[in-house]
Amino acid sequence: MIQLNYRDARPIYEQVKDGLRHLVVTGALQAGDKLPSVRALASSLAINPNTIQRAYEALEREGYLYTVAGKGSFAAPQSDVNAARRTALLLQFDTAAAELLFLGATIGELTARLETTAREKRGV
CATH class of the missing domain: 1.10.10.10 (Winged helix-like DNA-binding domain superfamily/Winged helix DNA-binding domain)
Known part of the structure; x- marks a missing residue:
């Protein structure tokens, strides 16, 4: 567990x-x-x-x-699940995405990871 x-x-x-x-x-x-x-x-x-x-x-x-x-x-x-948690997670996402972009990640890489996560969540 x-x-x-x-x-x-x-x-x-x-x-x-x-x-x-x-x-x-x-x-x-x-x-x-x-x-x-x-x-x-x-x-x-x-x-x-x-x-x-x-x-x-x-x-x-x-x-x-x-x-x-x-x-x-x-x-x-x-x-x-309350909206405050969703808002907090979106702020964490924004912060992480900004840092990744600063470190050289491309928008395409970030988009691909997000799409992969979405597919896994849907079970596709």
Whole structure:
């Protein structure tokens, strides 16, 4: 499910958050799918439950998850992902694209990568 890299400079909760976000974005977790409990995931990853709780709370704020009291956490429908996250990602994209252009990447290279990603997302 989620792979942790203890040599990664990012905090563990961010790795968990990114791993779960990736599962939702790629469709491995469909809208309404129940996520493992905080304790179960912490146990399987051999980390502190507070780390998992922090990742779940961050993903809930971003709109990728929702929690039902007494039931657990679930993957949110894509339409529920908030516009702020989309805006933040577009700003990151703009920054990365500008730096790549500065480093010599061509518009054609960037366009080809974007088209490849779009094709992979559609499963073409």
